[in-house]
Amino acid sequence: MAKLYFRFGQMNASKSIQLLTVAHSYEEQGKKVALFTPAIDDRYGRGVIASRVGIAKRAVVVEEDTDLFACVRAQMPDCVLVDEVQFLRAYHVRQLARVADDLDIPVIMYGLLKDYRNRLFEGSEAAILWADRIEEIKTICAHPGCDRKATxxxxxxxxxxxxxxxxxxxxxxxxxxxxxxxxxxxxxxxxxxxxxxx
Structure with missing residues (x-):
């Protein structure tokens, strides 16, 4: 049975490059991957998932009214990958849970857990509530001379x-x-x- 995964980490923890690596692995095996990114994140261009190391891929833009379940059902990929899930609405995450449950397609969501005020994002909170598995992608504190985990x-x-x-x-x-x-x-x-x- 397919699972819904939430992989979270701080900024610069390599979330996007890990997502792109997973996409590459599926595609190398001749499998189809559906990529999604929220409309609000246009740092690298609308509908682009990019890593700071310079690798990028096109993705479907998730708007407020996007029905992710319908999008995935129309494509029937082997895997669904979602970048910056913290910016999605709770109902989007619920739609992704249905993808795993009803379509039996694994979904891996990547994103931040908390904002700069130390409060959960709506999408992250929903991901915690609905995910079958939650995994932390760790990085260290950016402060000079500090080797503690960035939290x-x-x-x-x-x-x-x-x-x-x-x-x-x-x-x-x-x-x-x-x-x-x-x-x-x-x-x-x-x-x-x-x-x-x-």
């Missing part, structure tokens, strides 16, 4: 840490840093920005 996302704007505001502001290393709990609450922003770049 939080620090938002930095105008040289200062930000802990409140709108949940979603799509950005990359210029805006967010993956850090441990200690450096989330006590960041050396100047050192952090110098060590990791803009």
């Amino acid at each position: 939080m996302i620090l938002k930095v704007k105008d040289g200062r840490p930000v802990y409140e505001g709108e949940q979603i502001e799509v950005g990359g290393n210029d805006l967010y840093k993956s850090v441990c709990r200690k450096h989330y609450f006590h960041p050396d922003v100047e050192g952090l920005m110098r060590a990791t770049g803009p």
Whole structure:
């Protein structure tokens, strides 16, 4: 029986490259893969799943009214891969659970667990509730000299840490840093920005 997987990690934890590697493995075996990415994430272009190492693939864009179950049923792929699941709605994740249950197609969702305010995203919360298996993709704190596991996302704007505001502001290393709990609450922003770049 197919399963619904949620693989989460902080920024720069290699989530997208792992997704693209899984897609490549299926395709190398002559199998069909369906790729999905939320409309809000257009950092690399609309409908593109890209890794910071320079590898990218086209994907179906998930809009508010997209019926993922219907999309997958029309294609009947061997596997479904979803990038940035945190930006999806809970009903999208429920549709993906139906793909695994009713169509017997494995679904692997990749994304962040929490936002910079240390609160769950809607899509991530639904993924935790519905997934058969939850796996963490680990990375280390971006703070200079720290080797602790990164468990939080620090938002930095105008040289200062930000802990409140709108949940979603799509950005990359210029805006967010993956850090441990200690450096989330006590960041050396100047050192952090110098060590990791803009």
